[in-house]
Amino acid sequence: LVPPLRNPEPRTFTSGESMQTVALDDGSQVVLGPHSQLTVAGREGQQLALQGGAYFSIRHNPSREMTIAAGGLKIGDIGTRFEVQANGDAVRVEVSEGRVQLTGGALDKAVELVAGRRMLFDPALNLATVAAVSGSDVGEWRQGRLSYDAAPLSLVAADLSRYAGISVTVPAPLGSRRFSGTLSIHDCDSAVRDLAQLMELDVSR
Numbered sequence: 001l002v003p004p005l006r007n008p009e010p011r012t013f014t015s016g017e018s019m020q021t022v023a024l025d026d027g028s029q030v031v032l033g034p035h036s037q038l039t040v041a042g043r044e045g046q047q048l049a050l051q052g053g054a055y056f057s058i059r060h061n062p063s064r065e066m067t068i069a070a071g072g073l074k075i076g077d078i079g080t081r082f083e084v085q086a087n088g089d090a091v092r093v094e095v096s097e098g099r100v101q102l103t104g105g106a107l108d109k110a111v112e113l114v115a116g117r118r119m120l121f122d123p124a125l126n127l128a129t130v131a132a133v134s135g136s137d138v139g140e141w142r143q144g145r146l147s148y149d150a151a152p153l154s155l156v157a158a159d160l161s162r163y164a165g166i167s168v169t170v171p172a173p174l175g176s177r178r179f180s181g182t183l184s185i186h187d188c189d190s191a192v193r194d195l196a197q198l199m200e201l202d203v204s205r
Contacts, residue, residue, distance in 0.1 A: 008041075008043070010039050010040065010041040011039070011040045011041075012037060012038070012039045012040075013032060013037065013038045013039075013040070014036075014037045015032045015033065015034055015035065015036050015037075015052075016034065016035070017034050017035070017165060018034060019031055019032060019033060019034060019142065020032040022038055022040075024040065026059055026061065027059050028056070028057060028058045028059045028066075029056075029057045030048075030054050030055070030056050030057070031054060031055040031057075031139070031142060032052070032053075032054050033052055033053030033054055033055075033085075033141060033162060033163065034052075034162055034163060034165070035052055035161075035162050036050070036051060036052025036053050036054060036162070037050070037051045037052060038050055038054060046064055046065070046066045046067065047066075047067055047069075048066065048067065048068040048069070049068070049069040049070070050068055050069070050070040050084055050086055051070075051086060052085075052086060052162060053083070053084065053085045053086070053141070053159075053162060053163075054083070054084055055081075055082075055083050055138075055139035055142065056068070056077070056080075056081065056082055056083070056084065057081050058077050058078075058079050058080055058081070058098075059079055060078060060079025060080075060098075061078060061079055062078055062079075064078070065077065065078050066078070068084065070084050070086035070091050070093075071086040071087070071088060071089045071090055071091035071121070072089035072090075072091065072104060072106070072121070072123060073091045073093075073102050073103065073104050073107070073121060074102070074103050074104045075093060075100050075101070075102055076100060076101040076102075076103070077098070077100045077101075079098060080095065080097050080098025080099060080100060080115075081095070081096045081097040081098065081138070082094060082095040082096060082097075082098070082100055082113075082138065083096075083138050083139040085155075085158075085159065087155070087158040088124075089122070089123050089124065090121065090122035090123070090124065090125075090154075090155065090158075091119075091121045091122075092118065092119070092120050092121070092155065093113060093118060093119050093121075094117075094118035094133045094137070094138045094139075095113045095114060095115050095116070095117055095118070095133075095138070096115060096116075096135045096138035096139070097115050097135075098114075098115060099112060099113060099114045099115070100112070100113050101113075102119060102121070106123050106128070107121070107128065111130065113130070115135065116132055116133060116134075116135060117130060117131070117132060117133065118130070118131060118132075118133040118138075120151065120152075120155070122152065122154075122155070125152055125154070125175070125176050127152065131149065131150075133149075134147075141159075141163045141185065144184060144185055144186045145182055145183065145184050145185060146159050146160070146163065146182065146183045146185060146191075147181070147182040147183075148179050148180055148181060148182075148183075149180050150178040150179075150180055151178065151179055151180070152175060152176050152177070152178060152179075153170045153174055153175055153176070153177045153178075153179055153199070154170055154175035154176070156170075156179050156183075156195065157169060157170045157175075160183070160185070160188070160191055160192065160195070163185045164183075164185040164188035164191045164192070165188050166188035166189070166191075166192060168192060174201070177199065179195065179198070179199060181198055183195060
């Protein structure tokens with residue numbers, strides 16, 4: 001008799017103020033955003049869990065499906081490039097190549113996203129929307145900028161807190177207001193100032 005193989009112990013990667021690149025056993029790659037955490041489990045490292053933000057470049061392998069738990073959703077993938085941002089139960093997924101399937105949470109049914117599509121899911125705001133996204137905007141925080149199209153201010157504040165290195169909070173009544181535009185995160189003070197000017201808001205420290 002051949003004894004069953006034990007699954008290896010989960011591995012956890014935690015980034016600090018800078019990005020961190022994680023190489024998976026099958027040659028796939030994950031760029032972990034600042035202040036984020038990735039857990040890799042399963043015999044072939046196919047069960048992932050994300051807190052924060054990451055850009056995934058997954059090698060195509062039809063014989064296995066990788067699953068990523070993020071916020072209130074599970075993301076199924078067999079080989080593609082996409083971005084995930086998870087803040088509590090709220091999740092944003094943007095696909096630049098291939099396709100992914102989203103399940104769980106308050107979704108009535110599975111949602112399939114193909115290249116050039118994104119989904120915003122936030123049960124706190126009763127929000128679940130699918131829209132177009134430019135491939136160049138997917139994972140663009142790696143180049144020092146953030147772009148939005150009618151995104152809730154609460155989501156923008158969470159991104160700035162992670163990627164611009166400054167803690168940003170938005171009063172609850174303003175969290176659902178929508179922002180469209182591009183912010184440079186090379187200078188955190190300028191990013192917050194530009195956002196406040198565009199939204200006609202005051203900033204207090």
